[in-house]
Amino acid sequence: MCGAPSRRAFLRGSAAAGVATALPVLGVSACAGETETEAAPASPVPVTPNASAPGGGRTANGYGHTAADYTRTGLTPGTVQQWEDGFRTAGQNDDPDVFEWWYSDFTGDDGTVVSFTLSTRLDDGFVPEPGEARRRPKSAVLVTDPDGTGHGGVQDYDWAEFSGSTDRCDVRLGPYTFTGDLKTYRMKGQSGDVGVDLTLTSLVRPFRPGTGVIYFGDTDHHFGWLCAVPSGTATGTVTVRGKQRAFTGHGYHDHNWGNRPFPYGVAHWRWGRGSVGPYAVIGADLHLREEYGSATVPVFLVDDTKNGERLVGAYDTRTVTATESAPVPYDDPAYPRDYYSKVHWAYRDGADRADFTFTDTDRRIVSRQYLTDPTPTQAQRSALDELGIDEIWYTRYATDNDLTLALSSVRASGSGTGTLEAAQFGLGDAPPRTGGSASP
Template identity: 85%
Template sequence: MRETPDTPSPRSRRAFLRDAAAAGLVTAVPGLAVSACSGAERTEAAAASPHPVTPAASSPAAGLTSNGYGRTAADYARTGLTPGTVQQWEDGFRTAAANDDPDVFEWWYSDFTGDDGTVVSFTLSTRLDDGFVPEPGEDRRRPRSAVIVTDPDGTSHGGTQEYDWSEFSAARDRCDVRLGPFTFTGDLKTYRMRGHSGDVGVDLTLTGLVPPFRPGTGVIYFGDTDDHFGWLCVVPSGTVTGSVTVNGKERSFTGHGYHDRNWGNRPFPYSVEHWRWGRGSVGPYSVIGADLHLREQYGSATVPVFLVDDTKAGKRLVGAYDTRTVTATESAPVPYDDPAYPRDYYSKVHWTYHDGADRADFTFTDTGQRIVSRHYLTSPTDAQQKALDRLGIDEIWYTRYATDNDLTLALATTHAAGSGTGTLEAAQFGLADAPPRTGSSAS
């Protein structure tokens, strides 16, 4: 439990809100619009005054959402957000006021796929472990860059680098992040990533083809607490131009790219059992699917996301995050090729969207090509081991795979079907969620 002076305990925040409302001590945020807007509208990029960098308790007039993305008027008031509109400050430094807390984490992420098959991953983070480990401690509270260029033949260059805080700065009212030799700047529509370190350098400009996507408030509160996780998909799909430099040789780069961001105030192992997240394309359609599974104390809730955009028309076709309209099913267990990974994993995830007469189906199938794999906490500290034992966690893994994709759309405005390619990631906090070695399919 973490408390700050003159602030209610995170785990009694809701009780505080109810009492404050009854006493007339809490009011709604002045001028906050709460009318519904189409998620497909082009978002306004006009800069707004910086809002609280951590979600603020503002109005308990309506119910507050737990264990899922906020969607009520009170949820929007609590986070200082407007339905249907993403503002520039949302891509700014959201955890600035709490950055001295080792549990807090935040990162800005982009990846790019070149027309020639070159792949670039560009991430600037405020923590070495990105919230993946419990009890990280002050020595892990350091900023980090991860810039990797992978050639068409699979050869990778670059890597991660940690820095001192004197080498980090980030604006609160917009995306303007500077870390060592790297910069990450943009305005919700156009982004530029620049810098050179070691054997790699990048100078890339990403231009969005579709509006940003935020599922409701984009913030999940866990139970009756202030513990939360946030996600904002700023550029679901965009075009990329610029150059990459590998071992002193510069080459031009054109292709497609993506940018999102994550932040939170409590490491994932305390609230999340596992998640699957994938991104791919089929013809002019870009697709994102997510399926977050929370721990038992948070109702074993699942938090899905399913996004389909027509990049040619610049139109959002599906933007769903409600379990009543979208589900994800994991299946097809196969052995993992690393003996340190003690169980099989699900190689296929199928998202289904059904809302009235509208239906969409999308399947990610692992091709067997593992892009990246990371085993966290191979040598946990005493504090970390105690936390793992208390949580019943034996392993923490992150993996990403290349996939084949299949999409079927049966919407009022669009009927289409086809195949494409993409990537699928799995984050597992304990392997109890992995299938047994019997080879039986998921139920």
């Protein structure tokens, strides 16, 4: 999900220590036997899901994976095409409820961190009833120096300054461009004292869990996610206060979109990304609202970046679970609850097993409470009351990570670092305040 709110990334130290010797990597199939490959640009037919597409057996409250789901979204099983990283909501952009963003972050070998996001909405779908006034594109370009000093920020624009292609990733907003072809991307631009010119080259193939689209119940309301570059190498330059410096390191790029704000369908989510030696890991766990079956929608991805092999690419609740634990006091007094500081993803498929745990550190990257400034409009307040939502928060921490792989192709274990985020649309499922640390 990474990239919805603006924030200062803190991803330094991604190289891990203590990785056990691994057997030769042979490759493990993705969920339901799927793999992803890149394809040349194709005619972007059904870029927007079509509710009237023929066929039964559609998936609700989870990532689509049936033939009917692929027909509905105009996608091809096992193949990611360039248009999928294009402007997916172009035909609905006049609807204030629609949102979309393209996100990338970079961790430099010297500890410099860059976060680069271009969005079609100021609130990225985090608030209900945003209204026409919030229907504006924005950029969030932030550079964090090795000593933790941050530069850059968020800026909004007029629509005359935005353009997006529907057949590939080619987004232009004010002084910024975000372009790529599923293998190589370039993020470029300067505003004020901060400028970047970075090239991201993927080390592994894109990842899309099934169709990558979740439909809520029997409605047309949906949320989509494409992980175009799960892990890649990064080179280029960063400019801060007129001083340009070379940049080398690693990076990531994903793409998110939807046609109704998150509070209507999502209760909360946890999302994390980290590395342990040559292994890049992504874990996600969306919890939907009660009216959508209180469904959980997990994702667990493990890539061997050294050999370019996908070891695990799962999104089925029968093989992947995510468990939150270790409630601790939140360090912002405005937050009235404790929060779960640890999330453990477990993958079980026959004899294959994989475990990955994110544990928050005391390095909070960002914390944002939505709908506090400015005061919610009457429409927003009515929507919040009807939904039973008290507060909306987004938080991201730097983490320590532990990985154990016991697969037919590889056995390894070790520790590393990463980031873990929580998006909470109402605090009803947050742990009660205890005043101290405790594990359930």
